[in-house]
Amino acid sequence: MANSLFIDVHILQTVPPSNINRDDTGSPKSARFGGVKRARVSSQAWKKATRDLFPDMLNEDEIGQRTKYAVDMIAECIDNLLPNVDREQVRDAAEKVLSATGVKVTDGATGYLLFVAPGQARALAELAVESIGAGEAVNKKAAREIFDIKKNPLLNAVDVAMFGRMVADAPDLNVDASVQVAHAIGIGKMEPEFDYFTALDDRSPEDNAGAAMIETTEFTSSTMYRYANIDVLHLCENLGSAQVACRGVEAFLRSFILSMPTGKQNSFANRTLPAVIVIQLRNTQPVSLVNAFEKPVEACGGKSQVEIGCERLGDQAKAIDDAFGTFPQKTLVIVASPDAKALPDLMSGAVACNLGDAINEVALACSDFLAENGYQIEGED
Template sequence: MSKRQYVDIHIIQTVPPANLNRDDQGNPKDAKFGGVRRARVSSQAWKRATRRAFDAKLPEADQSTRTKRIAGQLAERVVLRTGVEPESAQRIAGALLEPLGIKAGKKAGNTAYLLFFGYQQLDEIVGLIADQAKDLAELDDEQLKAATKDLAVAERLKTGHPIGVALFGRMVADIPSLNVDAATQVAHAISTHATEIESDYYTAVDDENEADESGAGMLGNIGFNAATLYRYATVGVHQLATNLGSVEAAIETVTRFAEAFALSMPTGHINSFAHRTRPSLVAVVVRDDQPVNLVSAFERPVRESDGIAAASAVRLAKEYVRSSRQWGDEPTHVAVSHAFEDDVLAEAFGANETFSELLSGLNDALTASWKTN
């Protein structure tokens, strides 16, 4: 595919006191950038939140999962579809997967690492033996191995990828033929300003205390911070079309991803902090040259006392204009949806749109672009 196209998604989002993504000490992750400590949410955390968000709107067959339990998942589907006993289904599942050469994990039935695949792919593997499952169940281990070794199991995992695998890719070190190049890159979200980790010392009172009893039934500490975050992701439409086998499917998936990425939220300690918010700004930029992360807008930390989010949005807009002029960028489509009133934003990204208008316009722009290719 000769045409190359990228959709950059830039987000400004304010989060109240929260612990979205913990480090090994249980505190919110952070990073030093521009000489100061910033709040940080790892790309892995937001990728998982995004994937779960768009999977929730898809039928199960189109959903994906990342697990060590592929053998168990496959065995469950063999039982449901063929009616063989669970023990026999486990033997069949093991025989189907053995030729792939996936290393076994420490726990029986598990693989040594997480494998990313779609439920439809599992169903298609079951379809290879559905009509003969009861006969296979009667075979001994060696006979079963011989009967299944030439089945096209690997081919089912190499094609028909769900959108999760098509977007985020799959890496299987033992079996390079199962690798899928990711169409999406997601940056670690960082605060546009300096932050400090604070500690919430909490107590829980025993509701059944006797009248003469006092004190807490439980004590604890949770680290937290509050931040206005810059979030960035980019999708290679050309790679996504290759992974899905269709430009039309790729365009629809870009829109789904943009919606899910903008509206999803990691759920670490969410019951303690109720930290779910909406973005203050979402900008999309369609480019035919290369992705461009605009985090340099915040290398000098924002120090505004009258609205960090608004100041961050202006910084982002100015950086986009400066970068575009400096390097002669000519994006094919730019749009923004935001909650501010500022002419700088309009000059950079165009008129403010509702989020649904932004998504619809993105879909239309991509469709028009690929029709003319």
């Protein structure tokens, strides 16, 4: 039995003039790497963009909500079970059952965003209805077990299982993430620029030639290295279902690869797709190839940043595999740019394919791995 099956996702993606992830001053986020300032998009921003695509690929019951108003989620479920009960009584019951889990509730809201699965909200509502019917206080042990994924993993949502949950008031209700997402960084030096623009008032007098507004917007452009990994066994343990875990892997891969954070999109229309995607399956540990770009990449000699970046990726992967013996079990390369066409030949054992075939290959590998480790896929003997 292997420790796990790890899925590494490496992406090179060129983003044109844009400001998709701003800091507190409105400037594009940045980071220093290799002694040079790089463009950066936070992992939180790209995880949110990824989750935004989940409704197209997963059932509604498999998607959680991050909210301060979990009481409202539970109250809606209680209302469905007891439609004739007074609304105030319903909200009071919802607040009491959520408080029974150990989560602190003040004036109907938590003091932080709580990641709640629909199944957990329904189960808490059913427990609240039981307490109302019996005229007794909510069973605190039962309430906590609903949020405890070790005891009730099937109530968990795919995104909660992937990205984890931290409950400051009740650490035993935390969920360890099975997916890690790196901050995307530019493979070359960041060169911030400013767009000076004016706007005219459509109803201004004809003799008024001045602008009604003058502003500047900071932006940048870059070819970015994006990286994420999935611990397949951990994901399955968090969900309690091999079938849902495999579907979750498919949904994450497609969503992460195709997503784009939404900052300033109306101003810049920076809707690009990756130039190249490398998906590697490993049974040792996840391996990022970001150090391929510690020395910033500059387009030169007629080669683009993507072309040089692919050469760097191939060299870095070979160096790591040779040094540590961490050879991937499978490497799939999706080429979506003429500048990336050489990459499959630069990575040992790589198979070139399209995105759909790559995701199917990975899903099959996950299914086989989980079956070998004692997790039955529903519908299979």
